[in-house]
Amino acid sequence: MNATVAPASLPANKPDSRLALKDTGPSSHKAGATRLSLGPLLYYWSREDTLAFYEEAAGWPLDSIYLGETVCSRRHLLRLSDWLELAEKLTAAGKEVVLSTQTLIESESDLKALRKVVADGRFLVEANEWGAVRLLAEKGAPFVAGSTLNAYNPDTLALLAEMGATRWVPPVEMPRDMVKAMLASTAVPERMETELFAYGRLPLAFSARCFTARRHNLQKDDCQFRCLDHPDGLTMRTRESEDFLTINGIQTQSAKVMSLAHRVDELRTAGIDLLRLSPQSRHMGRVVEVFRALLTGDIAAATAPEKLDKLMPGLPCDGYWLGEAGMAYHPM
Amino acid sequence: MSALLELICPAGSLPALKAAVDNGADGVYLGLKDNTNARNFSGLNFDAKALAEGIRYAHNKGVKVLMALNTYPQPDTVSRWHQAVDTAATSGLDAIILADPGLMAYARKVHPNLRLHLSVQGSATSYEAVNFYRERFGIQRAVLPRVLSLPQVENVVNNTDVEIELFGFGGLCVMVEGRCLLSSYACGDSPNTFGACSPGHAVRWQQTPKGMETRLNGVLIDRYADDEKAGYPTLCKGRFDVQGETYYALEEPTSLNSMEMLPEMARLGIAAIKIEGRQRSPAYVAQVTQVWRAAIDAVKKDMAAFKPGSFKPEAAWMAQLNKVSEGSMSTLGAYYRPWK
Numbered sequence: 001m002n003a004t005v006a007p008a009s010l011p012a013n014k015p016d017s018r019l020a021l022k023d024t025g026p027s028s029h030k031a032g033a034t035r036l037s038l039g040p041l042l043y044y045w046s047r048e049d050t051l052a053f054y055e056e057a058a059g060w061p062l063d064s065i066y067l068g069e070t071v072c073s074r075r076h077l078l079r080l081s082d083w084l085e086l087a088e089k090l091t092a093a094g095k096e097v098v099l100s101t102q103t104l105i106e107s108e109s110d111l112k113a114l115r116k117v118v119a120d121g122r123f124l125v126e127a128n129e130w131g132a133v134r135l136l137a138e139k140g141a142p143f144v145a146g147s148t149l150n151a152y153n154p155d156t157l158a159l160l161a162e163m164g165a166t167r168w169v170p171p172v173e174m175p176r177d178m179v180k181a182m183l184a185s186t187a188v189p190e191r192m193e194t195e196l197f198a199y200g201r202l203p204l205a206f207s208a209r210c211f212t213a214r215r216h217n218l219q220k221d222d223c224q225f226r227c228l229d230h231p232d233g234l235t236m237r238t239r240e241s242e243d244f245l246t247i248n249g250i251q252t253q254s255a256k257v258m259s260l261a262h263r264v265d266e267l268r269t270a271g272i273d274l275l276r277l278s279p280q281s282r283h284m285g286r287v288v289e290v291f292r293a294l295l296t297g298d299i300a301a302a303t304a305p306e307k308l309d310k311l312m313p314g315l316p317c318d319g320y321w322l323g324e325a326g327m328a329y330h331p332m
Numbered sequence: 333m334s335a336l337l338e339l340i341c342p343a344g345s346l347p348a349l350k351a352a353v354d355n356g357a358d359g360v361y362l363g364l365k366d367n368t369n370a371r372n373f374s375g376l377n378f379d380a381k382a383l384a385e386g387i388r389y390a391h392n393k394g395v396k397v398l399m400a401l402n403t404y405p406q407p408d409t410v411s412r413w414h415q416a417v418d419t420a421a422t423s424g425l426d427a428i429i430l431a432d433p434g435l436m437a438y439a440r441k442v443h444p445n446l447r448l449h450l451s452v453q454g455s456a457t458s459y460e461a462v463n464f465y466r467e468r469f470g471i472q473r474a475v476l477p478r479v480l481s482l483p484q485v486e487n488v489v490n491n492t493d494v495e496i497e498l499f500g501f502g503g504l505c506v507m508v509e510g511r512c513l514l515s516s517y518a519c520g521d522s523p524n525t526f527g528a529c530s531p532g533h534a535v536r537w538q539q540t541p542k543g544m545e546t547r548l549n550g551v552l553i554d555r556y557a558d559d560e561k562a563g564y565p566t567l568c569k570g571r572f573d574v575q576g577e578t579y580y581a582l583e584e585p586t587s588l589n590s591m592e593m594l595p596e597m598a599r600l601g602i603a604a605i606k607i608e609g610r611q612r613s614p615a616y617v618a619q620v621t622q623v624w625r626a627a628i629d630a631v632k633k634d635m636a637a638f639k640p641g642s643f644k645p646e647a648a649w650m651a652q653l654n655k656v657s658e659g660s661m662s663t664l665g666a667y668y669r670p671w672k
Binding site: 103104105106107108110111114129130131132133134135148150152153154155156157158159171172173178181182185202204205206207208209210211214215219220221234235236237238239240241242244245247252254319320323324325326327 | 404405406407408410431432433434435437438454455456457458459460461463464465467478479480481484487506507508510511512513514516517518519520522524525549551552553554555568571572573574575578581582583666669670671672
């Protein structure tokens with residue numbers, strides 16, 4: 001792919017050494033085989049499309065699948081009972097299933113839904129805010145600490161471990177040097193697994209306001225579920241037609257697609273246990289296959305951008321991993 | 333008696349602190365000159381000398397001083413945040429405002445008598461989250477993100493012992509604070525780690541044949557016709573194109589002004605009202621503090637006289653606040669549900 005580095009996005013004070021590919025040292029954490037996970041579906045699709053997607057996903061070379069609605073409590077085409085039924089099926093298909101919880105809790109009914117997920121107890125749960133952490137810790141259930149818990153330092157990650165987290169997802173803006181420093185810290189238990197957001201449009205922000213409803217001049221409480229019309233979100237362009245962000249209900253995502261496919265070798269040595277691939281409406285199975293082939297060594301990392309080019313809903317970016325603007329991109 | 337509608341005002345500098353104190357603040361909040369707080373802008377904030385002078389000035393007039401240490405410490409520089417907590421503990425501050433649980437653990441362990449507030453940057457929107465910080469670190473107050481409607485705020489208040497502080501006036505974050513990475517996506521620096529959104533070093537203003545353009549690290553945030561007043565390129569308040577229509581896709585340049593809801597906030601037992609604006613001038617702080625002091629006093633007087641519902645913000649107050657609002661506009665934000 002003819003990928004370009006956004007030239008204006010490199011502040012003069014950032015040293016070129018940030019672009020160095022060489023690993024800066026071994027992680028103290030174990031180096032098992034890197035696994036692949038499918039992140040929670042961030043968009044709102046019809047019931048049929050959602051079920052069909054997961055039916056296919058059961059056959060993809062994935063290790064873990066995250067299920068559940070994490071963005072908007074108004075999205076109801078799949079109820080918890082439906083997600084649990086899917087969870088059983090996917091478990092039977094050999095996948096580890098994780099139930100992911102809502103990121104922005106506003107009301108008592110949001111809490112009620114959260115408590116039900118925690119109470120079920122059959123599956124690992126991903127906590128995306130600290131109320132969920134409290135409930136899971138009370139129950140003594142192990143959990144995945146989601147990226148929005150903002151574990152930016154070893155003390156906070158150690159606290160999460162103490163409360164029952166067995167896996168964490170770094171904030172999506174965390175650069176590799178910081179991830180490595182986290183894993184090198186003696187405060188972080190050896191058994192803590194690290195799952196990195198490695199592919200997909202980046203979830204960047206959450207709001208009380210629904211921007212999709214706003215686009216259609218509707219109020220959130222009467223949104224007419226217009227998210228259903230936008231299976232990969234609504235692109236927000238600058239006034240000079242640069243794809244900048246993606247509107248997805250109350251969530252704002254990047255317009256570019258974060259991809260660390262060309263950096264899998266480096267991710268492995270950095271001690272990353274799982275690579276999270278975020279669902280998109282088309283070609284998801286093929287994206288998973290590319291990542292699997294990268295991990296097994298069947299294709300070379302350098303060829304990844306070319307393989308993914310036609311499968312991606314936007315241009316690639318990897319700037320966050322390099323400690324730069326998230327939208328920047330450095331093909332190898 | 334527990335706190336009710338304390339007026340907490342921004343102090344980005346010593347003159348601003350004095351302006352707040354002199355015009356009726358019950359408390360001021362400030363930060364140090366580095367990325368340990370979420371208003372890390374050049375020319376703002378306090379060094380050791382200004383801090384000592386500020387605390388002396390405020391305490392002489394019975395006004396509390398709170399320190400915001402509300403960014404997220406990072407592995408290689410955690411000690412900077414620890415030192416800031418130590419400074420706060422030994423300088424006689426009344427409370428520190430924190431977002432990071434790891435830092436709270438440190439403060440609790442090393443300075444058990446230091447009063448802790450949960451920052452808005454901690455993103456706690458439910459009582460389950462607020463109570464987590466209470467149980468674990470003994471926080472005494474939580475500042476709620478500007479995303480809840482008043483009935484949702486009431487549900488939090490009714491289910492926790494923690495005092496609740498709400499934003500009353502000033503710049504409006506449309507996103508949940510602490511959960512917004514738009515700035516770092518565009519320019520590499522986010523509020524969480526760098527302590528600033530859309531920081532000055534990434535901003536460019538350029539007059540072009542098409543109009544005045546504002547950019548953030550090269551990304552066009554907005555373009556203004558000759559008869560439009562150009563605003564700071566905070567990236568959630570620019571005009572963008574969605575499906576061929578150009579509009580304020582996320583939010584207009586507008587300020588939050590919740591003054592008309594003060595009686596309701598009093599009824600809910602809201603402990604404190606926060607005024608945003610550490611990056612604003614001492615003159616702004618003086619004006620806004622004066623108006624809000626008068627409004628809060630009026631509400632409390634009505635309550636004392638059992639005359640609920642009689643409070644109406646005076647037109648002159650609102651006019652004065654609108655003058656200093658972003659884009660000269662204001663909104664009730666999420667407190668008023670249809671805004672969402």
